[in-house]
Amino acid sequence: MEKIDIPRKTVYRLSLYQRCLQKLRDQKVETVSSEDLARAAGVKSTQLRKDLGHVGQFGTRGLGYSVATLSDAISGVMGLTMLQPVVMVGVGNLGSALLRYAGFRKEGFEIIAAFDADPAHVKATTEQMGVPVYDVKDMGRYVSAHGVRMAIIAVPESAGQQVADILVEAGVQAILNFSPAVLNVPDEVIVNHVDLAAELGSLSFFVS
Secondary structure, X not given: OXXXXXXXXXXXXXXXXXXXXXXXXXXXXXXEOHHHHHHHHOOOHHHHHHHHOOOOOOOEOOOEEEHHHHHHHHHHHHOOOOOEEEEEEOOOHHHHHHHHOOHHHHOOEEEEEEEEOOHHHHHHHHHHHOOOEEEHHHHHHHHHHHOOOEEEEOOOHHHHHHHHHHHHHHOOOEEEEOOOOOOOOOOOOEEXXXXXXXXXXXXXXXXX
16 A cells, blocks of 8 residues: 655654544444544644544544544554564563553554563563564564564663664664664654653653
């Protein structure tokens, strides 16, 4: 399916709508109004309707959106009609916690392998998590051979850029970066940084 040119911020909000819709499907809800869906996603209803215009024409006045139809349409646009393979790099405390998170599959992602430089982590995590963990030296070859296009990095700052370079060289096009390192990647590679310390720092401004 050819990718539609959608602004990055809109893509992010579409992922929020999809998460809300998935919860409604789990609750057996069949229809939802734009106001209720917008409220659940934390946006204005006018913004939601504008964003959904990138997906197609949906909704019936007075009835709202079909939850299943809209969810399937967003999945198609986002490339989530089948499980998207992802690799995890770094299985220390944070990486191990992410491997335990069961919500990735519900959102359309599957961590198919993890990599670490510590042999002890490789053995222990494979046994505990049920996800194969390999030596980081095998990462580039594995990613290339399995056609993986998405990766999660949870390594120390000193290793972040080197890991990113190997992943990009192997074909990764999107990275979720939990490393403190600011990654330099080609323009066509998307990086979302998750800096937990910075997020807490910004929250502290609002604490009296």
